[in-house]
Amino acid sequence: MSLPRIAALSDIAKLTDRLPEADTAAAEAARARQNSLTKPPGSLGRLEALAEFMATWRGTARPEIWRAQALVFAGNHGICAQGVNPYPQEVTAQMVANFRSGGAAINQLCAVTGADLSVIALELDRPTGDFTEGPAMSETDCLDALWQGASAVDEGADILILGEMGIGNSTVAAALAAACFGGDVAEWTGPGTGSDKAGIARKIDAIGRGLKRHEGVIGNAPEILAALGGREQAAICGAVLAARAARIPVILDGFICTAAAAVLYATDKRLLDHCLVGHASAEPGHRKLLAAIHKRPVLEFDMRLGEGSGAALALGIVRSALACHNGMATFGEAGVSEA
Numbered sequence: 001m002s003l004p005r006i007a008a009l010s011d012i013a014k015l016t017d018r019l020p021e022a023d024t025a026a027a028e029a030a031r032a033r034q035n036s037l038t039k040p041p042g043s044l045g046r047l048e049a050l051a052e053f054m055a056t057w058r059g060t061a062r063p064e065i066w067r068a069q070a071l072v073f074a075g076n077h078g079i080c081a082q083g084v085n086p087y088p089q090e091v092t093a094q095m096v097a098n099f100r101s102g103g104a105a106i107n108q109l110c111a112v113t114g115a116d117l118s119v120i121a122l123e124l125d126r127p128t129g130d131f132t133e134g135p136a137m138s139e140t141d142c143l144d145a146l147w148q149g150a151s152a153v154d155e156g157a158d159i160l161i162l163g164e165m166g167i168g169n170s171t172v173a174a175a176l177a178a179a180c181f182g183g184d185v186a187e188w189t190g191p192g193t194g195s196d197k198a199g200i201a202r203k204i205d206a207i208g209r210g211l212k213r214h215e216g217v218i219g220n221a222p223e224i225l226a227a228l229g230g231r232e233q234a235a236i237c238g239a240v241l242a243a244r245a246a247r248i249p250v251i252l253d254g255f256i257c258t259a260a261a262a263v264l265y266a267t268d269k270r271l272l273d274h275c276l277v278g279h280a281s282a283e284p285g286h287r288k289l290l291a292a293i294h295k296r297p298v299l300e301f302d303m304r305l306g307e308g309s310g311a312a313l314a315l316g317i318v319r320s321a322l323a324c325h326n327g328m329a330t331f332g333e334a335g336v337s338e339a
Contacts, residue, residue, distance in 0.1 A: 003150050003238075003245040009139055009222035012241075016268045019244045022056045029061030030054075036330040050276075050298070050318050051325035057249040057274045058158065062326050068315055069154050070115040070161040071239055072099060072106060072308050075122045075145075075232035077168035078130035082206040084171040086194055089127065092167050096121050099165070105305055106163060109312035113319065115161055120152055122231035131175065131210040135227045142226040142234050149235030150242035160243045161278075161315055163253045163308020164232045164260070167193070173259035174285055175207045175228040180221055180266040181292045185211070188285040190255075221266035233260035240264060244274050251311040251318070254281030254304060258289055265293045276318075279303055279310030 004018055005011075030052045035041050042048065054063040074096050076089045098104050099119040110117040122145055128136040137145070153160060166172075170192030177188045185207045189200060210228055217223035225234060233256075240261050243250045252258050252275055264271040272293060280286055280297040282304040290297060298314040331338045 001245050002155070003242045006143065006146065009142065009226060012222045012264070013267050015241065016270050020247050022273060023059040024056070026059050026061055027052050027056040030325070033061055034325065036332070037328045038331055038334050038336050039328070044324060047321040047324055050321035053276065054249055054318065054322060057247055059247060063158070064322060064326065065158045065319055067154065067157045068113070068115040068159050068161065069157040070106070070110050070117040070163070070308055070312060071152050072117065072119045072163040072165060073122060073149060073232035073235040074119065074124065074165040075169070075230045076124050076127035076166060077172055077230050078127045078136065079132070079171050079206055079210070080127070080168040081130050082132060082202060084195070084199065084203045084206055085168045085192065086199060087167050089167045092165060093121070093124050095165050096124070099307070104307060105309045106307040106312060109309055113312050113315040115312055115315055118152065120148065120235065122148060122235060128230050131228050132206055132213060135214070136229055137226045137231070137234070139226055141231070142229070145231035145234035146238035149238030152235070153239050153242040153246065153248070155246040157248050159315065159318065160239065160248050160250045161308050161311040162236055162239055162250060162257055163311060164236065164256050164306060166230055166232050169230055169232065169256050170283065171203045171206060172228065172230050172233060173256040174203065175210055176224060176233065176259045176263060177285055177289050178207060179211060179214070179218055179224045179228055180262055181289070183288070187288055190284040192283070221263045225263045229260070229263070233263070236260040237264055240275065241271070244271070250275040251278045251314050252276065253278055253308045253311040254306060255283040255286035255289065256306055257308070257311070258286065258293070262289060262293050269293070276314065278314035281310065
């Protein structure tokens, strides 16, 4: 199915019961196959769980990845006016050009793991508003970015990798996480692209002022997205929802990508049931966020690049899980005696 029309931010909370649920029959069939393969039960550890996860959302006991789609969304942010990033916003467009010419890490990782990469720039010449002074986005702007994300999803894909690029968006991610899950702002805030102690202090101060200004939307996650988020965060939410409608499993990248999708979890935790988190970012707020949304990352490689790089790397693990799941012989096929 295609994603039902979202005409207002309040519609997001109404989606869960209209979207596909886990296919428990396919999951049970995949588990039975795992238990019949020529290995001790459970001996492949999380590879078995990943195969079962893929079966659950693809609706078949023997899922395969014929098409892996990778989407990287890019946006610029008004909060940069508060001195929260050591790099100028021009770097966002420069990195988009680098992605498109094949020169970034995400290009190499997608080539190795077999993902088709698209990079979608979202009005880079029109940054969002400075959330210390007003909403980052109007409802219309937020919904437009959400639908751009949703429209970018190929409904024929077997798995979707999501990533982002945007100078200032680690500040946005920390603000979204703090607004959705509470706690000390400092615990959500890290160096991002390399801020020093003074830069991190500016980020914490800007987020604190933003939370105070928008305290009226706390408890309403979609409104938090518009008040504090960016276009790439809204696009990630749209892509996650469109993937759910098409029963496409999703691999989220690190802190920034997870924080964007966590807005959906804060709306209704079932909205991320079809999502994996590719890796645990070295950005300090990510582990706290993973605990809040009850997700265990596929990998822990001390990465904090963004771009979807950790998600692309995790795709290789998922492919390996399915290669074992589909390619191994059963005890009966191999003529091996079972216990």
